[in-house]
């Protein structure tokens with residue numbers, strides 16, 4: 058019996074004694090404290106409550122002092138499209154082109170968070186390798202209003218790891234140095250040091266922040282962030298974020314070692330959590346996530362997928378959901394019985410608390426909230442697949458009844474691994490993408506095939522390990538040498554996978570990403586193998602237009618085999634590259650920076666499935682003045698000092714870095 062088998066049987070034993078477990082000792086879970094940053098004083102300018110959570114925290118108000126007193130809030134339950142209006146008829150609303158305009162704000166939202174290690178007991182089993190934000194998993198809910206400046210000081214209280222925080226989906230317009238990617242925009246924050254991130258909320262909606270230091274977010278360093286703003290569908294009340302994730306009982310750094318051996322045994326996940334709560338292997342009556350509602354009211358739900366390995370299908374028995382935004386992009390609302398949430402993706406949906414009577418009504422008014430792991434997009438231990446009934450919707454808040462409801466059995470309810478349907482997603486603020494022919498794209502910097510490449514000469518890693526890559530080179534960053542501190546460079550190391558894109562704010566950048574199935578021979582002369590796996594691909598610094606998405610990569614080779622949508626295509630910041638398929642994406646070169654484009658499965662990102670788009674290097678160099686980079690340079694000096702001492706490392710004898718760094 059190998060060591061891993063031993064661990065597994067211990068876990069199974071613990072599960073068996075779970076009924077007597079004292080859940081009151083459960084620690085490390087977030088109660089969503091409603092912190093209220095900034096002062097709520099000030100009499101001479103407009104301020105209004107943000108549409109908020111269930112215990113609507115009166116302290117959190119949106120304020121726009123710079124707009125003057127002609128302006129007022131116009132967000133009401135009957136008109137959530139409106140945000141601010143002026144007596145002269147000007148508005149900021151759902152139709153405002155947020156790529157170009159946002160409410161002028163004098164408000165800075167200041168937060169301070171600490172990253173520390175902590176044992177997390179999320180599903181009945183301790184994970185001693187946990188790492189958390191401010192002592193809780195998930196971390197505190199960071200809130201701001203559309204147009205605010207967000208300023209978050211992060212302190213690293215870990216003993217043996219650096220850290221960074223990335224603000225997932227935030228465009229970071231003119232602030233690439235605040236993107237939080239070690240080796241690209243900064244050095245890791247050294248233990249006991251701090252770094253202050255300052256950036257403007259030009260978009261609105263819900264997202265998450267997470268560490269970009271190696272596999273750290275999988276250990277718990279993440280939390281939700283909401284920017285209050287208009288919505289395309291109406292609702293009465295907003296609710297706290299619903300964070301769905303898969304979960305593991307070991308540190309991801311430990312599991313990574315399972316990949317770094319000649320015959321990798323792929324890391325497996327153990328359970329599913331909603332807001333940090335779950336039930337491992339039949340520990341069923343533990344405090345399941347629950348949400349209570351009043352009949353006929355409409356609720357805004359903010360759903361975030363922070364998974365490591367799993368795409369979920371989210372549904373509530375006997376209820377349809379009205380989808381109104383994908384990632385940070387408001388869309389024409391549509392109704393559905395279930396939504397497919399890929400890793401890193403977010404949806405704002407409206408739940409109409411009016412059960413659909415299909416003969417399966419729960420007599421007590423309790424309904425299952427389901428998070429179904431999609432077929433072919435999950436990585437759980439065999440025979441240990443978690444129950445899909447992950448939460449309860451209650452019409453009677455004090456009821457403790459177990460729902461008897463059933464999943465919608467209709468044709469339309471499919472559990473295949475895919476994205477929400479391409480043709481359903483119509484952004485409200487339209488983009489017209491300049492048409493082009495696929496055959497006209499230069500393959501060398503526009504076409505990227507996802508595959509695995511064989512061992513290169515790297516002393517750090519084991520023998521015969523295959524590294525995921527976009528193209529021929531797996532990403533491998535030097536923590537101490539971020540791209541932003543090398544803007545004079547004309548030549549980049551292959552390991553940095555730098556893809557230069559020039560132009561101006563009106564230049565479209567097009568990328569074709571493919572995941573060819575099977576062993577495909579040797580495109581571009583590199584020795585690569587291809588595997589049938591779907592990858593959630595995430596771009597920093599931009600929303601992108603999704604011009605095409607398909608299951609058969611061979612369609613690209615046929616003339617006219619792929620039809621591109623240029624007229625208001627779906628738009629988001631994470632897209633699922635289907636198994637054996639392709640995606641074609643486009644964005645405007647309107648944000649100079651160095652932007653990571655990577656698979657959001659941490660094992661794949663750690664293995665190198667990433668590239669960086671270096672957007673308009675000369676303009677970027679001009680923007681990145683000494684003053685702006687002062688914090689970055691200071692952080693690197695501190696990091697270099699810390700990392701130069703082997704006694705600081707987790708394993709002083711082994712190599713310090715054993716993955717791509719992201």
Ligand SMILES: *[C@@H]1O[C@H](CO)[C@@H](O)[C@H](O)[C@H]1NC(C)=O
Nearest residue numbers: 090092168169170171191197
């Ligand atoms: C995080 O914890 C620190 C220290 O207890 C506290 O000052 C800070 O307000 C907390 N941050 C948030 C966002 O809750």
Ligand SMILES: *[C@@H]1O[C@H](CO)[C@@H](O)[C@H](O)[C@H]1NC(C)=O
Nearest residue numbers: 174175185186214215216217
């Ligand atoms: C976690 O932090 C505590 C306190 O700093 C330290 O004693 C412990 O060794 C750390 N554990 C790991 C695994 O780094």
Ligand SMILES: *[C@@H]1O[C@H](CO)[C@@H](O)[C@H](O)[C@H]1NC(C)=O
Nearest residue numbers: 217218219308310707713714
């Ligand atoms: C980070 O910390 C973990 C322990 O929690 C350790 O296994 C890993 O080697 C560390 N990695 C780096 C690169 O600091």
Ligand SMILES: *[C@@H]1O[C@H](CO)[C@@H](O)[C@H](O)[C@H]1NC(C)=O
Nearest residue numbers: 230231232257649676679680
């Ligand atoms: C971003 O910077 C460019 C030039 O550096 C400037 O023209 C533009 O106004 C800036 N945009 C914002 C939103 O600050």
Ligand SMILES: *[C@@H]1O[C@H](CO)[C@@H](O)[C@H](O)[C@H]1NC(C)=O
Nearest residue numbers: 301362367368369398399400
């Ligand atoms: C999270 O994303 C992963 C990867 O795409 C996906 O497998 C999983 O279903 C998503 N979770 C939810 C709740 O959608």
Ligand SMILES: *[C@@H]1O[C@H](CO)[C@@H](O)[C@H](O)[C@H]1NC(C)=O
Nearest residue numbers: 377378379390391392409411
């Ligand atoms: C969605 O369903 C609601 C009832 O819950 C209905 O009022 C609304 O018109 C529907 N919207 C669309 C776009 O079909």
Ligand SMILES: *[C@@H]1O[C@H](CO)[C@@H](O)[C@H](O)[C@H]1NC(C)=O
Nearest residue numbers: 376377392393394395413469
């Ligand atoms: C719920 O949504 C499904 C589509 O997924 C639709 O067929 C059905 O009519 C909807 N039901 C109600 C009551 O809105």
Ligand SMILES: *[C@@H]1O[C@H](CO)[C@@H](O)[C@H](O)[C@H]1NC(C)=O
Nearest residue numbers: 421452453454455456457458
């Ligand atoms: C709500 O549930 C509680 C506990 O089961 C029960 O005592 C109460 O009568 C219920 N209220 C209604 C209105 O059904």
Ligand SMILES: *[C@@H]1O[C@H](CO)[C@@H](O)[C@H](O)[C@H]1NC(C)=O
Nearest residue numbers: 534535536537538539693697
């Ligand atoms: C990483 O970058 C630093 C700073 O430029 C340099 O001193 C060091 O030699 C680099 N390490 C490797 C392994 O290239």
Ligand SMILES: *[C@@H]1O[C@H](CO)[C@@H](O)[C@H](O)[C@H]1NC(C)=O
Nearest residue numbers: 511529579581582583584585
């Ligand atoms: C591919 O592999 C073959 C045989 O192992 C080797 O001769 C060739 O040099 C490799 N090509 C590249 C581009 O690495």
Ligand SMILES: [Cu+2]
Nearest residue numbers: 592656658661
């Ligand atoms: Cu991947």
